[in-house]
Amino acid sequence: METLANLESFVRSAELGGFSGAARKLALTPAAVSRNVAMLERNLGVRLFHRSTRKLTLTEEGERFLASIRDNLEGLQNAIAGMSAEGGAPAGLLKVSLSPTFGIDHILPLVPAFLERYPAVRLDWQFDNRQVDLVAEGFDAAIGGGFELSPGIIARPIAPAHIIAVASPAYLKKHPFPLDPSGLADLDGIVMRASGTGRIRHWTMRNVSGDEMSATPRETLVVNDPTAMCRAALIGLGVTLIAVPDVLGHLESGALVRLVPKWYADAGPISIYYGSRTLLPAKTRVFVDFIAEHFKRHRLAERFAGSLG
Structure with a gap:
């Protein structure tokens, strides 16, 4: 019987066109993903990918196999994520991209309360003024504005990004x-x-x-x-x-x-961006809900609204 790791490695490699992208998504090394796929191919007795130095492409057998297991794999992952959320504490490394000023001023101060509630979660946060590719770069979530949504990415608005004119009293x-x-x-x-x-x-x-x-x-x-x-x-x-x-x-x-x-x-909404709800790990789900609930409870959307004058 195939392991979930082998099947996940195959599906993510097919979706992202290579072992490196799949490795970032699964928090593995490219070598580990390659070994998982090779083991799957040996067990099935078929070649699933055409390999070249530039990219992976599915064989005809690989395309059929992907079509037959993709929905079932998502169901298994969803069930596991649900059990984690309901039966155990969210845990693991939470990788998040944030815009520097907004992230440092308004999100970083929430970390003590978040970690007190979810002590098994570890944080890897990157502060950047750019749009990241959540899947290709292995992020669990991002907070910012103006992201172009790729397939499978959800945007949950938390506040408006209203631009206003300011100057110092001295000026x-x-x-x-x-x-x-x-x-x-x-x-x-x-x-x-x-x-x-x-x-x-x-x-x-x-x-x-x-x-x-x-x-x-x-x-x-x-x-x-x-x-x-x-x-x-x-x-x-x-x-x-x-x-x-x-x-x-x-x-x-x-x-x-x-x-x-x-x-x-x-300038549009400030949003939390994350992967498909059906595949959301418990650590990501509780983080998204924690941030959204904080903004709602403290009415930050209203405080950030330049339209209120």
């Missing part, structure tokens, strides 16, 4: 308050260069009435990180357009002031 002592977003063009701008395209990000702001207006401060300082944008605004270098969560503490303390407070830009 505003020397410059007039703009009456609407068009007035930002007269101010020094701390602007963001998108890492993916290399282009300067431009925003169109709106108000609750649905009116829209371009917001284009002068490109006085160009950076590629929201933390740098916030710091530059704090030291009085100009106005920046930035997500509410990245500056909320500074607005509450008075270190930054919101300009044109009836206007904001909508």
Whole structure:
């Protein structure tokens, strides 16, 4: 009788086109995945893959076998995950990708309470201003905004990513308050260069009435990180357009002031991204629920909403 490890190695290798991608997904080495597939082929007496130095492709027999076991394998995994969630404590390494500013300010402080509740979970967190490939890079979850959803990836929104204009009181002592977003063009701008395209990000702001207006401060300082944008605004270098969560503490303390407070830009939702619900390990399921429940209980979606002025 085949082991679940052999079958998982075969299915993930077929889905991801290689042993390396399957290894990242299964938290194994490529050599271990290759051995599992080779053992499966020996036991079945058929070749499941055509192997080359560049990629794996299924043989005709491999395609038939994949079609016949894929749904059954998912059922087994779902049953095992369900038993883990109900009959035992969630455990294992939880690999998560987070945007640096948001993750450090709003997610990292939740770790003590999470680990107190789930002490058998270990954390491997990476803070990056980029969209990761959850499957290919072996992440259990990611928190951020603007991800393109590949097949099998779920997005659970937890808050809006509303962009607002802010500056320091010191800067505003020397410059007039703009009456609407068009007035930002007269101010020094701390602007963001998108890492993916290399282009300067431009925003169109709106108000609750649905009116829209371009917001284009002068490109006085160009950076590629929201933390740098916030710091530059704090030291009085100009106005920046930035997500509410990245500056909320500074607005509450008075270190930054919101300009044109009836206007904001909508960058879409901040979401938790994770794999298909039917294959979700207990450690990932409890993490997703823990974060979502915290945001709901503390009404963070409302606090992060620039539309509330």
